[in-house]
Amino acid sequence: MNPFAKQPNKADTAQSVWFIIFRMMTYFVLLCGAVVFFDIFYKGGKVIFKAEPPFVNTTFLTEFPETLHVFDNPVTGRKCEMGEKEFQRFKLSLKEKGDALQSATYVYSAGGIFPCIVGTVLLVLGSMTIALVLGVMAAIYLSEYSKHGPFIQWVRLAISNLAGVPSIVFGLFGFGMFVIFMNWNVSLLSGWFTLAFMVLPIVITASEESLRAVPKGFREGSLALGATKWQTIYKNVLPYALPGMLTSSILSIARVAGETAPIMFTAAYVVRDELPWEGLKNTGDFFFQGVQALPYHIYVVSSKIPQNEYTQRVQYGTAFVFLFIVIAIAMASIFLRAKLRAKYRW
Amino acid sequence: MNAASKQQSIEDALLKSKKFRLFGLNADDIIKHFFAGNATIAIVVLALITVFLFREGIEFFPKHYESLRLYRWAGMEFVDYLKHESTDLSALNRMTNLMKRQESEVLRMKGLSQAQIAERLAPLDAFAAKFSEVPDGLNGLVADLTEIPVGILDRHKMCVNAQSHKTLLIRMGKIAEANAVKVDVIDFGKETAILKTFLPQCTEIHAKIKQDIVGLMSAIPDFESAEARATSLLFKKLALKFTDGIPVTEKKMAEWNPGEPIHFYRALTDFIFGSRWVTQSFWYDFYGVVPLFVGSFMISLLAMILAVPFGVGAAIYVNQMASKCEQNMIKPYIEFISAIPSVVLGFFGIAILGESVRWLTQQSCLSWVPFFPISERLNIFTAGCLLALMAVPTIFSLAEDAINNVPKAYKEASLALGANKLQTVVRIIVPTALSGIVAAVLLGFGRVIGETMVVLLVAGNRISIPDFTAGIGVFFQPAHTMTGLIAQEMGEVVRGSLQYRALFMVGILLFFISLFINYMAQKIVTKYRISAG
Numbered sequence: 001m002n003p004f005a006k007q008p009n010k011a012d013t014a015q016s017v018w019f020i021i022f023r024m025m026t027y028f029v030l031l032c033g034a035v036v037f038f039d040i041f042y043k044g045g046k047v048i049f050k051a052e053p054p055f056v057n058t059t060f061l062t063e064f065p066e067t068l069h070v071f072d073n074p075v076t077g078r079k080c081e082m083g084e085k086e087f088q089r090f091k092l093s094l095k096e097k098g099d100a101l102q103s104a105t106y107v108y109s110a111g112g113i114f115p116c117i118v119g120t121v122l123l124v125l126g127s128m129t130i131a132l133v134l135g136v137m138a139a140i141y142l143s144e145y146s147k148h149g150p151f152i153q154w155v156r157l158a159i160s161n162l163a164g165v166p167s168i169v170f171g172l173f174g175f176g177m178f179v180i181f182m183n184w185n186v187s188l189l190s191g192w193f194t195l196a197f198m199v200l201p202i203v204i205t206a207s208e209e210s211l212r213a214v215p216k217g218f219r220e221g222s223l224a225l226g227a228t229k230w231q232t233i234y235k236n237v238l239p240y241a242l243p244g245m246l247t248s249s250i251l252s253i254a255r256v257a258g259e260t261a262p263i264m265f266t267a268a269y270v271v272r273d274e275l276p277w278e279g280l281k282n283t284g285d286f287f288f289q290g291v292q293a294l295p296y297h298i299y300v301v302s303s304k305i306p307q308n309e310y311t312q313r314v315q316y317g318t319a320f321v322f323l324f325i326v327i328a329i330a331m332a333s334i335f336l337r338a339k340l341r342a343k344y345r346w
Numbered sequence: 347m348n349a350a351s352k353q354q355s356i357e358d359a360l361l362k363s364k365k366f367r368l369f370g371l372n373a374d375d376i377i378k379h380f381f382a383g384n385a386t387i388a389i390v391v392l393a394l395i396t397v398f399l400f401r402e403g404i405e406f407f408p409k410h411y412e413s414l415r416l417y418r419w420a421g422m423e424f425v426d427y428l429k430h431e432s433t434d435l436s437a438l439n440r441m442t443n444l445m446k447r448q449e450s451e452v453l454r455m456k457g458l459s460q461a462q463i464a465e466r467l468a469p470l471d472a473f474a475a476k477f478s479e480v481p482d483g484l485n486g487l488v489a490d491l492t493e494i495p496v497g498i499l500d501r502h503k504m505c506v507n508a509q510s511h512k513t514l515l516i517r518m519g520k521i522a523e524a525n526a527v528k529v530d531v532i533d534f535g536k537e538t539a540i541l542k543t544f545l546p547q548c549t550e551i552h553a554k555i556k557q558d559i560v561g562l563m564s565a566i567p568d569f570e571s572a573e574a575r576a577t578s579l580l581f582k583k584l585a586l587k588f589t590d591g592i593p594v595t596e597k598k599m600a601e602w603n604p605g606e607p608i609h610f611y612r613a614l615t616d617f618i619f620g621s622r623w624v625t626q627s628f629w630y631d632f633y634g635v636v637p638l639f640v641g642s643f644m645i646s647l648l649a650m651i652l653a654v655p656f657g658v659g660a661a662i663y664v665n666q667m668a669s670k671c672e673q674n675m676i677k678p679y680i681e682f683i684s685a686i687p688s689v690v691l692g693f694f695g696i697a698i699l700g701e702s703v704r705w706l707t708q709q710s711c712l713s714w715v716p717f718f719p720i721s722e723r724l725n726i727f728t729a730g731c732l733l734a735l736m737a738v739p740t741i742f743s744l745a746e747d748a749i750n751n752v753p754k755a756y757k758e759a760s761l762a763l764g765a766n767k768l769q770t771v772v773r774i775i776v777p778t779a780l781s782g783i784v785a786a787v788l789l790g791f792g793r794v795i796g797e798t799m800v801v802l803l804v805a806g807n808r809i810s811i812p813d814f815t816a817g818i819g820v821f822f823q824p825a826h827t828m829t830g831l832i833a834q835e836m837g838e839v840v841r842g843s844l845q846y847r848a849l850f851m852v853g854i855l856l857f858f859i860s861l862f863i864n865y866m867a868q869k870i871v872t873k874y875r876i877s878a879g
Contacts, residue, residue, distance in 0.1 A: 011766050011768070012766060015767060015769075018768050019663075019667055019768070022659050022660075022662060022663040022667060023663055023668075025655065025656050025659040025660055025663065026656075026659065026660040026664065029656050029657075029683075029735075029738050030676065032683075033682070033735070036683075036686060036690075036735070037686075039697075040694065133384075134387060134391075137380070137384035137385070138381075138384050138387075138388040138389075140381050141378075141381035141382050144381075145378050145382065146382075146385070155389055157868070158389075158392060160864070161861050161864045161865060161868075163864075164789065164792045164796075164861075164864040165857060165861070166795070166796025166797070166798065166829060166856055166857075167796070167798065168798040168832050168853070168856070169399070169856055169857050169860070171832075171833075171836075172832060172836070172850060173394075173398050173399055176402040176850070177394065177398045197391055197395065200391065200392070201392070229374050229378070230374050230377045230378075258686075258688070259687070260687070260688070260689045260798070260799045264833055264836070265836050295687055295689045298690065298693055299689050299692075299803070302693045303696070303802075303803050315693060315697065316697075319690050322689075323686065323687070323690050326685055326687055327685060329685075330685035331682070334678050334681060
């Protein structure tokens with residue numbers, strides 16, 4: 001026996017036991033996440049993809065939601081599923097036999113989710129434009145121009161506190177201010193501003209952080225060479241702060257796209273059979289149209305209608321599309337950050 | 347060109363640059379003011395949030411006060427004394443059924459046949475049947491009395507409508523028509539006097555109930571099952587408490603005075619401490635936030651109990667123990683988990699988690715757990731689990747940051763003194779990063795308590811204070827939360843009504859809770875920050 005070999009002691013045993021426990025905890029969290037991802041992507045994938053070309057269920061992605069009719073086909077005698085429009089056409093084609101045709105109906109279970117996708121995209125575009133313009137400019141002012149004093153300190157405190165306010169409170173605020181006080185009703189505009197104000201604190205804090213991360217020497221060097229303040233900011237600060245701003249803003253896009261509570265009573269309709277740009281008297285009305293949105297649609301189909309095998313398809317399909325969009329945005333931001341971090345090092 | 351003009355041109359070139367100016371400001375100043383304007387807008391917007399929440403919410407108080415006064419004036423308060431007794435008695439009745447179930451369960455386990463069980467349970471059945479007759483007189487009286495305040499309120503409403511119609515007519519200048527509108531004034535004192543005339547009848551009924559209960563107490567049969575015996579003991583205790591409470595109620599009813607003033611602060615205290623949230627009922631709408639608050643709090647508590655060990659443990663593991671490759675994989679992965687939208691998680695809870703948890707509790711190998719199998723698919727537990735999954739990424743990333751900020755020298759010094767890695771982590775790194783970790787936990791709590799969609803979909807949405815006598819089983823009861831309630835009722839509410847204002851008040855409460863949590867987290871971080879010195 002080697003007398004110089006490491007003697008097993010209590011501390012080392014405890015260490016290896018605890019390492020295993022910590023590792024298992026970590027992997028348990030990862031596993032939980034994986035279960036959610038797998039469930040949605042597997043069952044949703046069955047709705048979205050299909051075996052024959054074009055491999056993607058285009059009806060689901062490009063049609064409006066419809067009522068599903070399930071009935072015994074009197075011609076073939078087999079069980080048959082049809083969307084509302086197809087069912088009516090089929091009924092007419094049967095002539096008088098069609099009048100007696102009875103079907104079980106399931107709302108929203110046929111057709112697709114095109115208006116929801118459109119609505120979500122519109123909401124995200126509008127609200128992010130507002131939030132980025134206001135937020136980035138405010139951050140530039142706070143970090144580059146403002147003098148440090150108690151007032152600015154107080155403003156910072158307020159902003160960081162507001163970042164933690166629940167989204168439903170922003171929803172209430174949007175309802176009180178835009179829907180009622182401004183009388184915009186349930187509309188794109190109300191939704192844009194509500195969502196924009198929700199992410200505004202996050203955008204400001206993150207942008208300010210990335211502005212401050214730019215070393216002071218960059219500014220001083222530029223000013224010493226005779227550049228004006230704005231030239232300094234424009235040429236020597238913003239380019240280096242941009243990556244940080246970009247990633248944070250992309251992450252807040254994911255948040256805006258994912259939130260349901262703020263748009264529930266400010267922008268989202270349960271169902272609407274027109275796209276927001278259709279049937280307008282004048283172009284300005286576009287801003288005052290309510291839209292369908294993916295997260296709200298998931299909420300509606302998973303809690304407001306009875307659960308069964310037919311509704312499950314639309315639930316999983318919508319969840320798949322929605323999760324895919326949000327995760328893709330988040331992934332883009334994470335990759336971008338990794339790339340840009342490697343590029344700018346000081 | 348003379349010397350003077352030459353001098354002038356040099357001065358021009360050097361001192362007066364031909365830069366663009368507007369209102370005496372050069373381009374740089376304009377840009378600065380532009381940014382300042384944007385910052386002001388952003389700040390004003392954030393102030394507006396508070397303003398608008400209060401603008402809609404503040405009118406809750408006068409309206410609530412008015413409704414509280416009507417509650418007393420119309421005599422609803424008086425009738426509610428009896429209604430409480432009636433609900434207490436029906437709760438006791440439910441307990442007799444529970445005893446029956448527990449006893450028959452034990453007897454069946456013993457292998458007795460159905461007939462034998464029925465024979466054994468006969469005395470208990472007789473007892474239950476007799477007991478169920480006890481509240482008959484009371485229920486009849488309550489049914490009679492309920493009509494009175496409802497009628498008074500209806501007439502009051504008509505009067506108010508007539509009054510507003512009249513003022514409208516006067517404002518439109520139709521004086522003659524306005525004078526034709528007759529506005530009655532309801533004398534609440536006179537109207538409710540009739541309620542007091544029922545007092546003797548009430549005393550009579552009470553005496554009979556007391557006599558019945560005391561008489562029946564000795565008739566409780568003995569039980570085989572320990573559970574049923576425990577229930578019967580509790581039953582006896584509650585029944586005695588009920589009979590003891592009768593004189594108190596009688597005194598309250600005798601002393602009840604519809605004209606007694608209500609303090610204005612009741613509008614606030616009844617909101618914050620009220621234990622009932624009942625809306626759109628035919629009787630009276632109660633706006634007590636306690637059941638919602640308790641629901642929110644219990645769900646968040648459970649979520650934190652689950653999330654804190656996992657979040658902090660994962661942070662310690664990833665930062666201190668994991669290899670570089672593991673770190674690079676786990677960190678983005680957890681960020682993906684945090685990107686899962688809450689409504690998708692809620693849907694997952696409805697579709698998969700709720701059902702599987704219930705299936706699990708129905709397994710016979712788990713039947714020894716006292717509260718299994720659970721009856722509700724959607725409950726505090728399912729919501730807590732999902733919220734824990736939402737809180738873990740928040741806690742993880744913030745705690746990981748905090749651990750990362752511990753100066754390297756601390757760790758190196760500890761290792762150099764011969765401590766092993768675990769000892770270093772437990773004794774040096776975690777205590778040093780503790781303020782950051784606590785702040786992370788607080789912010790995770792803030793995120794969880796403000797989460798809406800998951801609890802709306804998964805918590806079961808029953809507005810009542812969970813039954814804490816169930817022990818741990820309380821976590822398997824459905825509940826409703828502040829956030830979920832706002833989301834649920836806001837869509838159906840009449841704008842400007844009392845309920846609408848009440849929802850805004852709940853929003854204000856949430857606002858303050860989240861501000862408080864955030865503020866605490868910041869305080870902790872700044873106060874206990876450890877410098878690298």
